[in-house]
Amino acid sequence: MNDKNQWKRTESVQDRLIREAQERGEFDNLKGRGKPLRNLTGPGARDWVTQWVQREDLTGVLPPELALRKEAEQIVDTCADLRTEPEVREVVESLNRRIREMRLRPPSGHYRGPESFLRTVSADRVVNEWRERRSTL
Structure with a gap:
């Protein structure tokens, strides 16, 4: 018995939900519909991810490289409330390590x-x- 439908792939739950939403027209009026996605190729391709992470303040879920980059960018703010120069140097050395x-x-x-x-x-x-x-305080 070679029933062609026997081997027919079943639709996943996610695919079904997307298909049903499309049929209801829920994707018809999305902002940017029909326009290409920006910044997905070329030299600045990774910049959109960095900007999104910064804009959404996604701390704790960053890849280690981005988490360290963000920490390096904010190091002066991080050290602002420290009382002594050795404390500041210790925080910077920890980051550098x-x-x-x-x-x-x-x-x-x-x-x-x-x-x-x-x-x-x-x-x-x-x-x-x-x-x-500290001198401006």
Whole structure:
């Protein structure tokens, strides 16, 4: 008995829900319908992900590379309430140690090019900015 329907693939729950929503017209008036998605290829392709993560403040769910990049960008704010220069230097060195460790691990994503290389943070620069902020208080 060779019934062609015997081998017919069954529709997944997700596919069924999407198909039913399409049939009801729930996707007909979406913003940007018919327009290409931006920033999915080329040199800035990863920037849209970074911007989305920052805009949505998705802490705790970032790949290690992005979490460290965000931490490096906010290091001066992180150190703002510290009382002494050695405390500031300790926080910066802790970040730099984790950055160096990350460089030794394989990337968490499919591709890590030169644009994703994260430099260590200058403790002297952070201390100088920390001092400037304290002098204005």
